Amino acid sequence: MHYFCIKFAQVQKKHYLCRVIRINMATSNGKTEISTLGEFGLIRHLTEGIKPVQPSTLKGVGDDAAVMDFGDKQVLMTTDLLLEGIHFNLEYVPLKHLGYKAAVVNFSDIYAMMATPTQITVSLGISKRFSVEDIEELYAGIRLACERYGVDLVGGDTSASMTGLTISITCLGTANKDEIVYRNGAKEHNLICVTGNLGTAYMGLQLLERERLVAQSLNPNGDTPAEALRFEGKEYLLERQLKPEARRDIIEKLREAGIKPTAMMDISDGLSSELMHICNQSNCGCSIYEDKLPIDYQAAVLAEEMNLNIVTCALNGGEDYELLFTCDINDYEKLVPIDDIYIIGHITKPDYGTVLVGRNGEEMMLQAQGWQAFNS
């Protein structure tokens, strides 16, 4: 494909020099494939050297949300883009659940900074395949999430699309000054905590994918009897994949208990990846213990059935939307009474690296897999 490049050189008051240059985009001559950088590398590369100029910008690129100071309250902003075929498969994701999840994952980013989500905007790109009723379903999920979390839907953009469904949601939140928790405050000897359980959303996805393939093989050309699908006893896995919740409850309990984590983020790309973000940004290392990782029994059973290593799923599965945080060891007594928080390790000196201690005491370095869709 060709395109014409019109140069950005101003030659007179209102006119720009238009020099038509042909660039052949099809040849990869001198071009770098995005997969060589990966998602995080690409973002780092693109945002290098950006320096805020607005006095209201407190924190730009590099955390769960940006932070602005507009007066009494600090204001947070986060955004998520979901693309059909990349982030969701409508063969098994109902539109209402998709809407709900698209909103909740943004709320999760705001809670992960110890703040409260307050407003969202929703942009949709919709191909001709979708009817008004389909989009109503999607919106019903978004609106339900807003109701449950007390967030206002304040605007957005709706457009036709050439192919598939695109959902872009941006969320604002607020926090009192000095309440916000960033990723860069972890200190040596801090406890490392996670909430809920890990790898379950990933196992839910494996289950859906397996049943989809079974259904397809039973009837390759059309309707599949619903009875052919075997979700009994595994509903929780589906729920974790299709309808995750943000951990508002944990944020409230931490606040009630008077605990301010030293660093925090939500687990969207997998525990390993998120731990490495905290360690990089806090300039520290960590040790976590395999036998302390909270694993759901349904997830463990399915992993066994499917011949997967549940610990690998817990470390790299992603989409759990649980919280990962570090806190001072003096908060231990206050932490223990809070349900659904698990201490999985502690922060170390930076040169110790990010270490997983196995059940047999063997130490392994963690690998961040993150979002590798650019490779696939």
Next chain:
Amino acid sequence: MHYFCIKFAQVQKKHYLCRVIRINMATSNGKTEISTLGEFGLIRHLTEGIKPVQPSTLKGVGDDAAVMDFGDKQVLMTTDLLLEGIHFNLEYVPLKHLGYKAAVVNFSDIYAMMATPTQITVSLGISKRFSVEDIEELYAGIRLACERYGVDLVGGDTSASMTGLTISITCLGTANKDEIVYRNGAKEHNLICVTGNLGTAYMGLQLLERERLVAQSLNPNGDTPAEALRFEGKEYLLERQLKPEARRDIIEKLREAGIKPTAMMDISDGLSSELMHICNQSNCGCSIYEDKLPIDYQAAVLAEEMNLNIVTCALNGGEDYELLFTCDINDYEKLVPIDDIYIIGHITKPDYGTVLVGRNGEEMMLQAQGWQAFNS
């Protein structure tokens, strides 16, 4: 295509009833095509009955931007989604220009409420066709726009996409209390003003499209000599389409002159459509005069060449990103000295409708075309 619907009915503490229901999305049985509602109808339909619950939400859906009150300043938020093949064609839109425009159209929405853009987030969906260098070009445009307008890029999301390029930008802005201008304040006898000229961006698009087709016909299978493209003397049209600017200058001049418009918005979908928004939301009618519409001479010449009616282009062309505003007739003396503002008519009683008075004195009702991509 089929999908499975898992019901949103909570049956026990952590589990949800999963009832698998087959829905055939391919049949249009009982389904409504989105084109029957159009973009504005769909948004109205989806956002019906949404009531803000956050005390900080001052204005939700329905203006150029949402408005929040977080303390000293009021905070505005707007968002735009750009999809390849719908909003841009990379055969003739250079990526740097695309990035610049994607940012500027958001700034324009914030200025159109008499506020100042302060921060943006940028989400990109990128298919394998694009290299790191391509995305650098796109980002260079976004960053240039941010520099020129003093806006901070504070975050975003980057993802692989199955097809094409998706750009979603959300912009925050601030304004002092009582400075914000909404769409709903126009009053009978108010002057109707526009800035710059109208229909020029649309003629720029026609020019690019014509030259693309010419180039294709000269060499259907490959390289087209750049010399084959005839943009000489029409650079301004290209600039208006490829690299629009937001009218910060006008906002500053209105402020300096002590003029607070009664209603304002930017012209992205075309004058007719925007006038109808202001009249609907302000519960009024309007009369505008054909001979008062500001038309650029290059646009008029090209329209003549291409056998298009330039007035229709000015009314319905879209993408001008000029300002449309109404103000008190007492501001007339203050308005006149400001360059590049044109008084095109006045606000009337609601039952007069939205009227265009032709050169011959004949009155026509305006038609809002808006964004009709759902029909194409």
